[in-house]
Amino acid sequence: MALKIYNTVTRSKETFVPIEPGKVKMYVCGPTVYDYIHIGNARPLIVFDVVRRYLIYSGYDVQYLVNFTDVDDKLIRKAAELGSTVPEVADKFIEAFMEDVGLIGVDGAQHPRVTENIPEIISFIAELTEKGFAYESGGDVYFRISRFPEYGKVSHQNIEELQAGIRVEVDERKEDPRDFALWKKAKPGEISWASPWGEGRPGWHIECSAMAKKYLGETIDIHGGGQDLQFPHHECEVAQSEALHGKPLANYWMHNGYLNINNEKMSKSLGNGLNVREILKEVKPEVFRFFMLATQYRHPLNYSDETILQAEAGLERINTCLANIDYRLKNVRDGEVDETLAGAIKQAREDFVNKMDDDFNTADAITAMFDLVTAVNRYLQSADVTAASLELAKQHFAEMNQVLGIARERQEELLDEEIEQLIQERTEARKAKNWARADEIRDLLTEREIVLEDTPQGIRWRRK
Numbered sequence: 001m002a003l004k005i006y007n008t009v010t011r012s013k014e015t016f017v018p019i020e021p022g023k024v025k026m027y028v029c030g031p032t033v034y035d036y037i038h039i040g041n042a043r044p045l046i047v048f049d050v051v052r053r054y055l056i057y058s059g060y061d062v063q064y065l066v067n068f069t070d071v072d073d074k075l076i077r078k079a080a081e082l083g084s085t086v087p088e089v090a091d092k093f094i095e096a097f098m099e100d101v102g103l104i105g106v107d108g109a110q111h112p113r114v115t116e117n118i119p120e121i122i123s124f125i126a127e128l129t130e131k132g133f134a135y136e137s138g139g140d141v142y143f144r145i146s147r148f149p150e151y152g153k154v155s156h157q158n159i160e161e162l163q164a165g166i167r168v169e170v171d172e173r174k175e176d177p178r179d180f181a182l183w184k185k186a187k188p189g190e191i192s193w194a195s196p197w198g199e200g201r202p203g204w205h206i207e208c209s210a211m212a213k214k215y216l217g218e219t220i221d222i223h224g225g226g227q228d229l230q231f232p233h234h235e236c237e238v239a240q241s242e243a244l245h246g247k248p249l250a251n252y253w254m255h256n257g258y259l260n261i262n263n264e265k266m267s268k269s270l271g272n273g274l275n276v277r278e279i280l281k282e283v284k285p286e287v288f289r290f291f292m293l294a295t296q297y298r299h300p301l302n303y304s305d306e307t308i309l310q311a312e313a314g315l316e317r318i319n320t321c322l323a324n325i326d327y328r329l330k331n332v333r334d335g336e337v338d339e340t341l342a343g344a345i346k347q348a349r350e351d352f353v354n355k356m357d358d359d360f361n362t363a364d365a366i367t368a369m370f371d372l373v374t375a376v377n378r379y380l381q382s383a384d385v386t387a388a389s390l391e392l393a394k395q396h397f398a399e400m401n402q403v404l405g406i407a408r409e410r411q412e413e414l415l416d417e418e419i420e421q422l423i424q425e426r427t428e429a430r431k432a433k434n435w436a437r438a439d440e441i442r443d444l445l446t447e448r449e450i451v452l453e454d455t456p457q458g459i460r461w462r463r464k
Contacts, residue, residue: 008253025216029225030066033093034074036275047297066109103285105405121210137173139185145178155231205236223250293362335386344375
């Protein structure tokens with residue numbers, strides 16, 4: 001089965017064919033770095049990290065960009081609030097971004113900054129102006145929507161009707177109320193750069209077009225982002241890039257679905273936004289990542305105590321199986337791979353690949369992982385197991401996890417003297433049939449995040 005991607009523009013799943021065999025160029029719109037990343041930012045970061053991982057797993061060389069918008073109205077306001085500068089605010093929150101995404105297992109991207117690409121942005125706008133797609137007015141530069149008839153093809157909305165339904169303040173500087181800013185004239189005291197149109201800074205949409213062109217080329221394989229960016233951001237990107245180059249900006253457009261908080265849309269007006277840094281004080285990073293991937297990326301996702309508990313239970317099932325494999329490998333005989341287990345492993349791997357090939361369906365890919373857990377757990381019930389069988393299972397778990405990044409490999413840690421004594425005391429209490437004391441010690445160890453398990457091979461422990 002070939003990899004198929006749901007293309008937002010065509011509203012259909014299409015077989016993926018890269019521009020250059022064996023290579024993929026991918027751009028995903030990153031955050032405006034005026035605050036800590038919120039849960040809505042985290043979903044595309046995790047989703048497209050898995051897309052990148054799976055493309056690499058499938059043999060592709062991937063060049064992946066996630067930009068930083070480090071100059072913007074929000075940054076200017078934040079700098080004023082903090083009595084700081086825009087670059088200082090950007091640096092602070094870019095550092096925080098890297099810390100937070102590192103915890104949730106997101107890496108492998110280049111992160112170009114708007115302020116590092118001002119000459120390329122100015123050049124892009126100048127070319128649009130020369131070709132008649134843009135015009136200067138009072139120190140601002142606007143894109144002429146009327147010159148790009150395909151405007152609206154990403155979001156599939158009737159743009160004239162949509163704009164008619166929006167209250168648009170009269171702006172005499174624009175030829176058409178729908179025209180959007182490519183360059184903004186600087187207000188007194190604002191951060192700015194010299195340009196052919198005077199001191200100013202880039203508009204929001206132009207930065208992505210210019211950076212995608214500079215780092216990846218005029219046409220890229222995959223462009224991604226949240227569903228909320230379809231209009232106007234991605235429509236404007238398409239208009240700018242395709243007007244200038246006369247070719248598609250991207251061959252495949254991918255958008256992840258909306259994220260709700262306790263079944264309500266996340267919004268500033270409701271005051272229900274959650275930032276990742278705060279979430280990770282209560283939720284383990286791998287559980288948070290599992291939660292994000294347990295739903296297919298195009299579907300809506302609901303964050304709640306219940307869905308996090310479900311994610312925790314699902315991940316615990318996988319981690320327990322991996323811990324059981326490691327435990328049995330400490331005392332196991334040599335021998336051939338068990339044929340029944342080998343067959344189950346092969347089937348689970350095929351299912352995993354088929355589901356990932358079906359528009360990166362991580363929810364069903366996790367189900368394939370659970371199928372492998374079931375098969376391994378059944379095998380582990382045998383009194384006689386072989387190292388080769390367990391190593392094969394462990395290898396395939398690692399391959400799946402290479403893509404999903406949900407199970408964290410942990411270094412084995414020694415118990416401290418106090419806990420060793422408690423385990424010994426519990427063993428003696430059980431021998432004396434002092435069940436109350438045995439249960440009391442188990443509960444105490446649980447508080448220390450030490451889980452005891454009674455197995456046919458004796459008592460074993462593991463950390464949560």
